[in-house]
Amino acid sequence: MSVPKAFKDAMQYTTFFYDCLDEIMVEAGEVNRMRWAARRGMLELDLLLEPFVDQHYANLSAEDRETFEQFMTCQDQDLYAYLMQRVQPEDPKFAALVVTIRKLTGAPQA
Template sequence: MTTETELNRLFWHSRRGMLELDELLVPFVREAYAGLAADDQARYEKLLSCEDQDMFGWFMRRNQPDDEDLQKIIGLVLEHSRNRRRG
């Protein structure tokens, strides 16, 4: 179970200072993170430990991480973003 304190911590770590990343990560952590399975929550936290430039390239589909866990969470974040836009 995700506590309010944990969600607040993740919210602030999701704010990267790069608009493109903020527009993907902040809504994801606010709207989807709490409903994720524990494995996917761990993947999201792992993603937050990555460099912004790496994440930017992954989310813009310029390249992809070698790590399958990161590939999965990136897919979930992008799917969430697409669903929000359809809305």
């Protein structure tokens, strides 16, 4: 007994859909980890980082999420200088991330 072509096509589509969904969806644990990393205890940083993680982190590309995770390893005073646009990050990925964070959180642009 052979399997109808329509059934094979539906199974391929379903498999493809779930493979794509796995790539797109960010695990809740990853978001929670970044939410905790974004809580810095400095009001100015918290006002930008926490809403960014809550509202936008899950929609970032995998590369941008990795960059954000690396960004969170910076010292608070460096993050403050970058996000307040007092110093330009040397790493171009960090510089692009700062622009993204400020834009998505509604912070004034220089």
